[in-house]
Amino acid sequence: MLENILNGFSAIFAIGPILGIIAGVIVGITFGAIPGISAIMAIAIILPLTFYVDPIIGITMLLAVYKSGIYGGSISAILINTPGAAASFLTAKDGHALTKAGKSGKALDISLFSSVSGEMLATLVLILVAAPISAISLQAGPIEKVFVLLFAFTVIATMAGGSISRGLLSCTLGMMFAMVGLSTITGASRFTFGVTELMSGFTFTPMLIGVLVMPEVLNVIRRRKQTQGSMTITRSSNPADNRISLKEFKAVIGTILKSSGIGTFIGALPGLGSSTAAFMAYGEARRVSKKPDEYGKGSVEGIAAAESANNAVCGSSLIPMLTLSIPGDDVAALLMGAFLIHGLTPGPMIFFEHTETIYAIFAGFLITDLFLLAIAKSGFRFFVKLASLSRYYIFPCVTIFAFTGAFTAGQNMNDILILICFTVLGYGMRLVGLNPAIFIIGFILTPYLEQNLDQAIAIVGTDYHLFFASPFAWVFILLSVFFVSSNIWMKRRRQQPQSPSSLQEAKT
Amino acid sequence: MDRRKIDVVLATISIVVSVIILTNDSLVEGGVETELGSLFLPRIVAGLMIVFSAAMAIPSLLGLLRQAEQTDEEAISTTGFSGVFIYIGIFITYWLVVPYVGFLVATPFVMFSIAALLGGRKWLPIVLMSVITPLMVFYGSLHFLRVFLPTWTLS
Numbered sequence: 001m002l003e004n005i006l007n008g009f010s011a012i013f014a015i016g017p018i019l020g021i022i023a024g025v026i027v028g029i030t031f032g033a034i035p036g037i038s039a040i041m042a043i044a045i046i047l048p049l050t051f052y053v054d055p056i057i058g059i060t061m062l063l064a065v066y067k068s069g070i071y072g073g074s075i076s077a078i079l080i081n082t083p084g085a086a087a088s089f090l091t092a093k094d095g096h097a098l099t100k101a102g103k104s105g106k107a108l109d110i111s112l113f114s115s116v117s118g119e120m121l122a123t124l125v126l127i128l129v130a131a132p133i134s135a136i137s138l139q140a141g142p143i144e145k146v147f148v149l150l151f152a153f154t155v156i157a158t159m160a161g162g163s164i165s166r167g168l169l170s171c172t173l174g175m176m177f178a179m180v181g182l183s184t185i186t187g188a189s190r191f192t193f194g195v196t197e198l199m200s201g202f203t204f205t206p207m208l209i210g211v212l213v214m215p216e217v218l219n220v221i222r223r224r225k226q227t228q229g230s231m232t233i234t235r236s237s238n239p240a241d242n243r244i245s246l247k248e249f250k251a252v253i254g255t256i257l258k259s260s261g262i263g264t265f266i267g268a269l270p271g272l273g274s275s276t277a278a279f280m281a282y283g284e285a286r287r288v289s290k291k292p293d294e295y296g297k298g299s300v301e302g303i304a305a306a307e308s309a310n311n312a313v314c315g316s317s318l319i320p321m322l323t324l325s326i327p328g329d330d331v332a333a334l335l336m337g338a339f340l341i342h343g344l345t346p347g348p349m350i351f352f353e354h355t356e357t358i359y360a361i362f363a364g365f366l367i368t369d370l371f372l373l374a375i376a377k378s379g380f381r382f383f384v385k386l387a388s389l390s391r392y393y394i395f396p397c398v399t400i401f402a403f404t405g406a407f408t409a410g411q412n413m414n415d416i417l418i419l420i421c422f423t424v425l426g427y428g429m430r431l432v433g434l435n436p437a438i439f440i441i442g443f444i445l446t447p448y449l450e451q452n453l454d455q456a457i458a459i460v461g462t463d464y465h466l467f468f469a470s471p472f473a474w475v476f477i478l479l480s481v482f483f484v485s486s487n488i489w490m491k492r493r494r495q496q497p498q499s500p501s502s503l504q505e506a507k508t
Numbered sequence: 509m510d511r512r513k514i515d516v517v518l519a520t521i522s523i524v525v526s527v528i529i530l531t532n533d534s535l536v537e538g539g540v541e542t543e544l545g546s547l548f549l550p551r552i553v554a555g556l557m558i559v560f561s562a563a564m565a566i567p568s569l570l571g572l573l574r575q576a577e578q579t580d581e582e583a584i585s586t587t588g589f590s591g592v593f594i595y596i597g598i599f600i601t602y603w604l605v606v607p608y609v610g611f612l613v614a615t616p617f618v619m620f621s622i623a624a625l626l627g628g629r630k631w632l633p634i635v636l637m638s639v640i641t642p643l644m645v646f647y648g649s650l651h652f653l654r655v656f657l658p659t660w661t662l663s
Contacts, residue, residue, distance in 0.1 A: 166564055223588060416606075432515065
């Protein structure tokens with residue numbers, strides 16, 4: 001493994017990949033810092049640009065956009081109290097309180113250092129853990145893979161979002177759309193209604209941009225009459241307020257490590273995501289803190305906990321995707337699509353079929369943190385200025401990038417029609433509480449499910465009990481039952497009215 | 509807007525479509541015979557869609573029948589929807605026009621319209637952005653990505 005890692009580093013230290021990482025970091029921070037543009041949106045817009053470059057450059061660039069986009073979200077959270085994602089909500093609480101006290105430099109610094117620390121730790125875990133897990137998952141045949149995929153569908157659909165039925169309906173809708181076109185197993189055309197353009201199914205990139213990116217633009221259009229907050233870095237006359245000192249960093253290093261561990265663990269579990277990680281790490285840090293009262297009112301420790309956990313999810317969410325072909329969250333689903341477009345099929349075989357590429361991507365993922373640290377630290381003012389541009393400059397450009405990105409996939413205008421149709425569908429899904437990210441996960445995983453199901457049926461014939469003969473199958477059945485039942489239990493618990501004693505406790 | 513009503517309509521459509529998939533064999537054409545057949549998975553998914561649609565619609569329907577008060581989650585604010593329709597209209601027009609007038613001609617108008625829709629009133633920078641960005645995207649795509657965006661075909 002060490003040799004592979006070293007080979008990976010030697011492949012990444014070339015002009016192309018390094019320029020890709022730098023571009024990815026700049027784009028990621030900028031897009032992440034713009035309120036209304038999330039990391040996932042940035043990746044979807046940049047994705048078509050990577051079609052024409054080597055996978056090492058393209059994928060590392062996308063991963064750089066991902067990492068720095070997640071970090072960039074904390075800039076708007078701290079400066080204008082607008083968290084780009086739910087995961088930055090806690091950062092906004094403490095960070096904006098510091099900004100109001102004239103200590104935005106301190107908040108931005110601790111957010112950057114904790115983000116980078118969390119990401120690095122999770123990336124190291126990814127590098128060290130992914131290959132051994134993939135060696136185990138290689139033992140899985142088609143029957144076991146069917147159960148793994150059913151586990152993925154069930155867990156992701158039930159864990160994400162507010163309603164289990166809506167999550168599962170989003171997933172089945174995605175599965176249904178994935179089955180339009182020629183069946184890869186039988187060669188039959190399904191649900192094409194004689195339209196030849198539908199024979200190849202829905203083109204992934206325009207669909208992705210339509211479902212995930214364009215509804216965000218529509219949201220901004222809808223809120224166009226609301227005033228836009230302007231970002232400024234408040235400066236205190238006391239230099240110590242504008243930066244984080246070594247002593248202050250040392251005081252929170254324990255919190256950062258612990259929160260990074262929580263983030264890494266949560267990220268490796270499919271469906272939980274960065275918000276859960278941030279909330280858990282924040283709660284734990286507050287529980288053991290010597291100054292719990294400061295939390296929510298400008299606590300440096302609070303920012304460190306939330307940001308390190310939130311960013312640690314970036315690396316570890318790739319573990320289930322790369323080892324079991326299960327995208328743990330929406331960004332992982334998007335990245336899985338990017339891997340597929342670049343001819344790399346995520347799953348255990350990737351470590352054996354594309355050893356050099358995957359370790360180069362890992363190396364790139366790791367050194368992205370260093371570039372993020374250097375670029376963000378030296379360019380806070382620049383990024384803040386860029387992200388402060390009025391939305392009437394930003395969103396016309398986003399529209400044109402989305403148009404070009406959708407066109408780039410197949411260089412035909414039908415893809416733009418797909419973009420428009422899925423924009424309307426994606427926006428409609430959001431309005432009625434369906435989850436577009438789960439829709440995409442259902443869309444991506446269905447061909448694998450169908451292929452493995454077909455092979456599994458061919459293996460078992462009419463002896464259907466053989467489906468349950470493998471311990472692997474039972475493990476995933478039990479895991480599915482556990483995740484679903486625990487989620488239902490947690491939701492019921494949340495809905496239960498609080499007892500008078502607990503209300504009294506809360507008041508005191 | 510009451511989301512519960514939309515839930516009921518959406519679930520009805522979803523159930524009708526699922527029933528069609530479950531009962532209609534002509535939705536698939538050609539292909540070879542396999543153990544499962546081409547409609548096995550679509551029909552399983554259609555069955556699940558009926559279950560999940562019903563699970564989504566029944567509480568909403570009960571709420572409507574009992575005339576229960578709407579929760580915050582169930583209310584869909586329609587404020588600003590006119591802008592959404594205008595934006596979609598601009599995009600559809602863009603899609604229809606680009607094959608004839610080309611990317612470089614159509615895009616500045618689209619960018620300008622969206623900027624105006626978003627409340628932009630600084631005309632000079634908006635015009636400059638609307639002209640420079642398409643030029644950069646067009647020639648960038650052409651030279652770096654080898655993507656040939658549509659050009660003028662009216663002549």
